[in-house]
Amino acid sequence: MALTIIDACVNCWACEPLCPQQAIHAAKPHFYIDATQCSECSGDFADPQCASICPVEGAIVDAAGIALNPPGSLTGITPERMAALQLKRHAPTPLHVIE
Amino acid sequence: MAITVLNQGGKTALTGCAASSCGSSADALAQLPAALRAKINNHPCFSEDAHHHYARMHVAVAPACNIQCHYCNRKYDCSNESRPGVVSEVLTPDQAVKKTLAVAAAIPQMTVLGIAGPGDPLANPARTFETFRQLTAKAPDIKLCVSTNGLALPEVIDELCQHNIEHVTITINCVDPDIGAQIYPWIFWNHRRIKGRKAAEILIAQQQKGLELLVAQGILVKVNSVLIPGINDEHLKEVSRIVKAKGAFLHNVMPLISEPEHGTFYGLTGQRGPTSAELQTLQDACAGDMRMMRHCRQCRADAVGMLGEDRGQEFTLDKIEQLDVDYAAAMVQRAKVHAAIEAKRAAPAPITPTAPLVTLNPQFRTSRPVLMAVASGGGGLVNQHFGEANEFLIYEASSRGVRLVGARTAGRYCHGPAQCDDSSAQRFAKILRVLAGCEVVLCAKIGYEPWQQLEAAGIIPNSEHALESIETAVAAVYQELSANGRFSAAAVATQRRSA
Numbered sequence: 001m002a003l004t005i006i007d008a009c010v011n012c013w014a015c016e017p018l019c020p021q022q023a024i025h026a027a028k029p030h031f032y033i034d035a036t037q038c039s040e041c042s043g044d045f046a047d048p049q050c051a052s053i054c055p056v057e058g059a060i061v062d063a064a065g066i067a068l069n070p071p072g073s074l075t076g077i078t079p080e081r082m083a084a085l086q087l088k089r090h091a092p093t094p095l096h097v098i099e
Numbered sequence: 100m101a102i103t104v105l106n107q108g109g110k111t112a113l114t115g116c117a118a119s120s121c122g123s124s125a126d127a128l129a130q131l132p133a134a135l136r137a138k139i140n141n142h143p144c145f146s147e148d149a150h151h152h153y154a155r156m157h158v159a160v161a162p163a164c165n166i167q168c169h170y171c172n173r174k175y176d177c178s179n180e181s182r183p184g185v186v187s188e189v190l191t192p193d194q195a196v197k198k199t200l201a202v203a204a205a206i207p208q209m210t211v212l213g214i215a216g217p218g219d220p221l222a223n224p225a226r227t228f229e230t231f232r233q234l235t236a237k238a239p240d241i242k243l244c245v246s247t248n249g250l251a252l253p254e255v256i257d258e259l260c261q262h263n264i265e266h267v268t269i270t271i272n273c274v275d276p277d278i279g280a281q282i283y284p285w286i287f288w289n290h291r292r293i294k295g296r297k298a299a300e301i302l303i304a305q306q307q308k309g310l311e312l313l314v315a316q317g318i319l320v321k322v323n324s325v326l327i328p329g330i331n332d333e334h335l336k337e338v339s340r341i342v343k344a345k346g347a348f349l350h351n352v353m354p355l356i357s358e359p360e361h362g363t364f365y366g367l368t369g370q371r372g373p374t375s376a377e378l379q380t381l382q383d384a385c386a387g388d389m390r391m392m393r394h395c396r397q398c399r400a401d402a403v404g405m406l407g408e409d410r411g412q413e414f415t416l417d418k419i420e421q422l423d424v425d426y427a428a429a430m431v432q433r434a435k436v437h438a439a440i441e442a443k444r445a446a447p448a449p450i451t452p453t454a455p456l457v458t459l460n461p462q463f464r465t466s467r468p469v470l471m472a473v474a475s476g477g478g479g480l481v482n483q484h485f486g487e488a489n490e491f492l493i494y495e496a497s498s499r500g501v502r503l504v505g506a507r508t509a510g511r512y513c514h515g516p517a518q519c520d521d522s523s524a525q526r527f528a529k530i531l532r533v534l535a536g537c538e539v540v541l542c543a544k545i546g547y548e549p550w551q552q553l554e555a556a557g558i559i560p561n562s563e564h565a566l567e568s569i570e571t572a573v574a575a576v577y578q579e580l581s582a583n584g585r586f587s588a589a590a591v592a593t594q595r596r597s598a
């Protein structure tokens with residue numbers, strides 16, 4: 001039973017000090033959970049601490065590879081809307097009104 | 100604002116300085132209690148006068164954050180490191196202390212050390228307080244300050260008060276949880292992630308409690324707010340009223356920066372930032388009792404040196420590791436430099452009586468106020484190259500004189516978000532937005548290409564007043580504009596047509 005940090009991680013450090021098992025390490029290219037140390041917080045907290053503070057959707061996955069924070073769960077932007085927004089990003093929309 | 104003649108602490112300034120930037124913030128300070136005034140007096144971020152003489156630095160020891168703001172992408176380590184908003188190295192407390200002592204020994208004017216990120220300092224209590232503990236013990240002549248989103252504030256106030264802390268900045272964007280829910284998607288609280296209105300409710304309660312407790316302890320509190328058009332713009336007036344009533348000495352309104360390439364929620368969803376005019380209107384509304392000093396910088400989180408100037412490259416970690424700083428000796432040297440600065444500041448200001456502009460030139464009676472942007476690296480002088488200016492001081496010249504109305508920057512505003520790479524065209528577009536409403540740009544030097552681009556945008560570039568005092572230069576340019584007939588009926592008509 002262990003969680004894994006994958007490459008969506010932005011190395012923000014938020015998870016590292018919270019881990020009750022000191023399983024999280026600052027590493028390159030991104031933070032890393034030592035699977036032998038991670039307990040998924042069972043016995044310590046109701047929710048896995050790293051996944052409860054991680055700001056990036058999809059950065060932490062369980063043993064089955066399922067994201068603890070799936071797309072849309074943190075930003076409120078559904079995957080469909082995100083795809084549409086990404087497309088729009090490349091269209092020339094004025095962001096600021098210049099007087 | 101009426102231009103007042105001030106008499107502050109035995110320093111007699113006649114109209115020459117009273118009409119200047121130094122005058123306007125000293126005027127603001129005059130309304131504060133003496134104890135507060137003394138605290139602000141040497142603080143380069145708050146005192147317009149002090150920032151000519153003293154400097155601050157930030158150390159990046161606090162990477163983690165316990166909330167999410169819709170204007171932050173949390174990727175502070177951007178590939179290109181030389182631009183504002185990018186914190187290149189997260190330091191351990193030991194490294195941060197070493198760096199601070201090295202800088203303080205090399206730059207005696209450095210009197211303030213801040214921790215402002217790259218995350219939330221109070222969400223990294225072990226790292227932040229270890230840094231403060233060591234510095235309070237080793238360098239009692241350095242004041243400490245901290246910026247926070249406020250969530251963890253009430254719980255750490257006792258610890259904060261044990262250090263040499265002089266002020267705390269809290270970013271408060273709202274006092275209404277329904278508005279908060281549109282700014283903060285979630286917080287991390289009591290070992291859980293809390294989302295939506297509930298999250299905003301807790302955050303707001305913590306911020307307000309923190310503000311009250313700090314004021315009760317006699318610690319200066321500055322409040323920052325990010326102006327998000329359509330979300331908290333009108334609401335910020337109420338925020339301002341409440342935080343001032345609770346004792347915040349300064350309320351600083353900053354523009355939302357939401358370029359889509361930063362990948363923030365607001366950037367992606369097309370939430371725009373305010374125009375310069377919107378920002379100024381709100382700053383005017385929140386200024387109220389003149390306590391707000393707008394020259395407050397949105398500075399780079401690991402900047403070193405005099406405000407507005409960036410000497411960070413001189414103090415990279417590998418250079419500092421090699422230094423062995425004798426801080427006791429440095430402190431003696433620093434005390435001497437501080438005494439010399441104080442002697443200089445206490446000396447009567449040179450009396451350069453400038454008659455009110457209106458009597459110099461009767462034509463000014465029909466003139467209107469003109470905004471001018473000034474590229475200045477400090478010292479109250481027009482002394483920066485246009486291309487190097489990341490920030491412009493905005494002065495208003497009118498028949499009543501010259502006054503500083505604010506500082507605008509193309510850079511960052513909080514301790515988290517990184518700015519991403521801009522092409523030069525994007526950068527120029529950004530600068531034009533920053534200069535909106537200004538008719539003249541004063542700088543020490545300017546290249547041919549930007550000169551033409553500015554002119555094409557209807558802004559007059561001017562580098563004829565390099566190294567002159569800003570107020571004198573702005574006044575001179577205003578007189579030139581008038582002499583050239585800029586305010587004549589015909590010119591006004593042309594401008595209307597072209598507008």
Ligand code: SF4
Nearest residue numbers: 019038040041048050
């Ligand atoms: S789930 Fe808990 S134990 Fe495992 S890495 Fe995350 S914080 Fe540590």
Ligand code: SF4
Nearest residue numbers: 009010012013015054
């Ligand atoms: S909190 Fe998430 S993004 Fe931040 S370091 Fe941990 S895994 Fe990476």
Ligand code: SF4
Nearest residue numbers: 164167168171248515
């Ligand atoms: S802007 Fe500051 S407080 Fe907000 S999420 Fe980013 S680091 Fe945290």
